[in-house]
Amino acid sequence: MHNYPGDLTDLRGDCANCFGLCCVALPFAASADFALDKDAGQPCPNLRGDHRCGIHSALRQKGFGGCTVYDCFGAGQRVSQVTFAGQDWRTASREHARLMFDAFPVVRHLHELLRYLTEALALPATRPIRTELRSALEETDRLAGLTAPELAALDVGAHRRQVDVLLLRTSELARAGTRGRRKDRRGADLMGARLQGADLRGANLRGACLIAADLTGADLRGADMIGADLRDAGLGEADLTGAFFLTQPQVEAARGTAGTELPRSVSRPAHWTQLH
Missing domain, CATH: 2.160.20.80 (E3 ubiquitin-protein ligase SopA)
Structure with a gap:
């Protein structure tokens, strides 16, 4: 199991250790947030060969403000370096690349839950449910460590609903100490x-x-x-x-x-x- 510190550092995107997965795996539509349409699995035209963004310093000015407010919560580097052991989708087979693109959004959902559960565990008010929170965190981390085919078959929505019960209880406990209505x-x-x-x-x-x-x-x-x-x-x-x-x-x-x-x-x- 990964050790997620209270400062949540391990649950933030580390682009240097990712193969630009958010720039390839995810779709986006031309809007106020994105300057063009892009299908899932299609590399963004701004993605360079070294997996860096060619307009990173001018994303907002170029009409890609949506990119500036996105965070994979550390899923990108986990899928790139752990799930696929550092194998780049550019040099892999088409099937290998497809599996990587399918796994990434699933792990991203799971890492978002890990981020919330880690924060919940750090709140003093959650002491009554700390055992349940810890168990949920460990299970979520286990799921995020599944193989790519297993991740693609995972019902992440069902797991999210289970965790949500604990997050709602966390909210009740944390807000109970606020005076007034x-x-x-x-x-x-x-x-x-x-x-x-x-x-x-x-x-x-x-x-x-x-x-x-x-x-x-x-x-x-x-x-x-x-x-x-x-x-x-x-x-x-x-x-x-x-x-x-x-x-x-x-x-x-x-x-x-x-x-x-x-x-x-x-x-x-x-x-x-x-x-x-």
């Missing part, structure tokens, strides 16, 4: 909502649509952010201290400032600038 906005449509200075301490924002919402100065301390869509959401001066299940892709997709307070589980995006 905890808002339940699970799955809410808050697209473009004006939530400046809103008191969302300990709120359940699981799966909420917060696209282009104005959360300037909002208090999101201790909120459950799992699956919340923060694309173009304004987080200037917002306080997300102690918010949990917040991932790097979510904050990369949002707009923040130097005054935005973030939990230690994520890093401040380089493209965030101070608003005046």
Whole structure:
């Protein structure tokens, strides 16, 4: 079993040890996030022979903003270096490459669960369910280590539903210590909502649509952010201290400032600038 430290380092993409799998295995459609259509299994035209992106420093300017908010949670390097023992899809047989492309999204789903379970285990409030969380993490890691044919046949949705029960319990335990009324906005449509200075301490924002919402100065301390869509959401001066299940892709997709307070589980995006 892999050892996932509290800083989640092993559950972040390491492009230097991956064969550009996200640039090949996954499809995307021409939209505000991608400048063109690409089928699954077709290399992105920007992918170089060394598996690096040819426009990495100008992705947003070139119309590939969707790439800047993607994270495989470490699945890319695991599939490249462990599942396929370092064999490159470019030099492998067509069948070998297809297996790699099929395995990658499955492992990515499993690694996302590993990321949440690792964070859940680090929360003091989850002590009552720590044994169950540890068992779930170990089983998820075991599944991620299956062979490529086994991964392709895996019902990852069924496993995700099992883990989700524990993640919901984690949310209840972690938010229980928040004083006052905890808002339940699970799955809410808050697209473009004006939530400046809103008191969302300990709120359940699981799966909420917060696209282009104005959360300037909002208090999101201790909120459950799992699956919340923060694309173009304004987080200037917002306080997300102690918010949990917040991932790097979510904050990369949002707009923040130097005054935005973030939990230690994520890093401040380089493209965030101070608003005046």
